[in-house]
Amino acid sequence: MKPSFSCLCFFFLLCLLQCGASGTRQQGDALNKFYFNNRAGRSSSSWPSSLLLVSNLESKVYDNSRLKEGDKVVRLPGQPADVHFDQYAGYVTVDKPNGRALFYYFAEAAENSGSKPLVLWLNGGPGCSSLGYGAMEELGPFRVMSDGKTLYRNPYAWNEVANVLFLESPAGVGFSYSNTTSDYAKSGDRRTAIDALIFLVNWFERFPEYKGRDFFITGESYAGHYVPQLAHAILHHKDRLINLKGVAIGNAVINEETDRKGLFDYFWTHALIADETIVSIHKFCNFSLDTQQQPPECDRAVDEASRVFDEVNIYNIYAPLCFSAGVTPTPKLPSIENFDPCTSNYVEAYLNNPAVQKALHANVTKLNYTWSGCSGDFDGRVPVTSTRYSLNKLKLKLKVSWRAWMLNSEVDNYLVLNPYIIIHTYILYLIILESTTDR
Template sequence: MKESFIYSFFVFLFLCLLHCITCYTVRQGDAVNKFYLSNRERKFPSSLASSHVSKSDLKSIVYDNYGLKDGDKVIRLPGQPNKVNFNQYAGYVTVHRATGRALFYYFVEADENSMSKPLVLWLNGGPGCSSLGYGAMEELGPFRVMSDGKTLYRNPYAWNTVANVLFLESPAGVGFSYSNTTSDYAKSGDQRTAIDSLAFLLNWFERFPEYKGREFFIAGESYAGHYVPQLALAILHHNDSSINLKGIAIGNGVINYETDSKGMFDYFWTHALIADETIHAIHKFCNFSPEAFQQPLECQRAVGEVIGVLDDLDLYNIYAPLCFSSGVTPTPKPPSIENFDPCTPNYVEAYLNSPEVQKALHANVTKLNYTWSACSEVIPNWSDSPFTMLPIIKELLSNKLRILKYSGDVDGNVPVTSTRYSLNELGLAVKSPWRAWMLNNEVGGYTLVYEHNLTFATVRGAGHEVPSYQPARALLMIKSFLQGVPLPAA
């Protein structure tokens, strides 16, 4: 779009707030904050850029993938438990040969009947955070890492019990993904990410032709609220018969800057985290619209008060314990899938920096020249980021795609309040009214269905990374979505 806006001073304050209260550990939202803070003087489009890559352009970056699948097969991951009955693959797909840009993937087939189950692509956010480190190793993958940073244990609620799951580290510069042209990293942005992800898929389906035409879904969380719908739109515009896109799922995702921002502060107040006077001042003096160029001192003071109050809180799960240790333990602690260990990122980082693990995953570390980290340290800025995804979501709905927007209800980073405000902006009629959904005779969360096949669901007791905190509820939710059936009632 030709129209663009400079980020308001409120954005600076708002993201300073998030940066300060999450600095004890690197998380997906930290990358969002760093991204906004470092780019607050840059201009960003108010909606998705209208330019698209032509079919002929994309065809030129579909390369010969013959015989590469066998080389990507993972024989066994170090520390892997016995009796693993599904295939694993990992490796690189070149998305731009001239610059040497290659994206890393990790793929796990379904543990039973893989040829009859759908394919799900999982994307983590940031922008610039790893779908291998977060999604695969901390959330919905088949394994979790024990506290020694060397041993894996099974996740009984892994999503590959209901689907074949493909984890993509995108864009180049994230995780094990790389470019031979260093200047590529400075060109990272929403549009480049969507184009490269589509190029990845076109090549990946050539490498795994048995999945062509399979029911295909894209899911992700956090800043993947941008990645997921933009990639889905690119797929629709490309109209390739090998990609049978059926729907998308977005968890605790940023989709509309103005309502996402307002909803965050309202969530703080409704959960007794900030004072009445503070929220009154924010409502009265702060302008949440992207057109706002300057905020009055009263707004700045109110946001400063929020920073002071929430400084020692885990914003990603406001009721979760904090991690007070660094590194790993000499011997593994007894693990628990149901009670997420807040120090898990330490264990995952140690595991993925093991040379044995990198070799097993076919990671080309000689191209990287840096240690693996959960969120990229080589992407200096982000070139484009639309303020809203709502027009794209409307277009996807008009193309009869199934959409699930879900929220862990104890996430303060992109809280359920923000999502409800943002979805209300779509102006859709309610098809099935608000109700509880159940698992094992307990409330798993709440849900309603809008017209045009948009489902909103909350996950009770889940933080920003929903499958980390409520793995059983997350699995039931995604299973229902993939099968196109309502979440179970009482």
């Protein structure tokens, strides 16, 4: 029997919680630009703790009283019957003077939510939606059928074992917005981490029953930046009752140099590029961030290798491609087991439905653009700026045992969409970060 990756992810989450207590347009499309086209404007410095400190954090705690009940989702359009868990969605202001607010969707645990931990999920990109991908296509409680109107249950939803919070971040992603247009040009890793911390501080004021609850940060792809940097920011603000127990990252973007080398090596080892191409890449290319210009031999080899992006689904080279731009008049029989490459089309149609947005308390400012899975792909609302760092530079000072798990799989995020793809290479790293140093 083929192993179920969603089951593995589900088991992975359950293990993490226990240990701590003791597409056609997928989220990496913006990351492809990051790899090949966007070298200007990127910070080349690592991120010392001082960069992720929030000055006057108390002044950024806004009045969240009586807002929780207003965020409650009574029922989503097309929602299946017999849903026995509470859902909430809405905006949390992170910068009142600039009118910057982040959108969230929260699915409480299906059973005994009061005793279950809280898990934050972040998609990457950068510039891609945790609502559209994480919640609606991967680990959330519902999936969207091919008509773009009807939902069905995800039997591997993470809210079977935890209370799961999905955050669209930074501002400009999905429904998150700023009333100050210049804010979008200032997006980057540092402000993303700071805004996420401010979001959490205010969200806990809105949901005070979760203060002190075991809390985990999880994510995938470019969340390899978002997750540890947010953890770093939290651990340097010990006055807040955010009981961080650990982090989990799937197929993380950690180091651009090794990621780019690994991408081309992956293409070659799977017979997607010729021997001559990989030999030229190894011989002539230097993917260090300090390299300003590659020799012509490298450029030619990379251009040749990049044709793969037009030929196959690089997130699952064994999967079919989507050749449809829309939805079906009537819903096809849904299946978690049988991968549908057009799933992103269905989600986009669903989240652009005014009735859905009203139920989610979303798009309250009537944004002048449609919801999209990856904002950076469309009009540059979220610029591709990052901070260079590696796991070796990630120093989290802790009082007690604390764990971080990093998961790598061969066919990336699409495995979560199709849980029965054979996993040819499955690597699970357990990294235990332990210290007796004060936070």
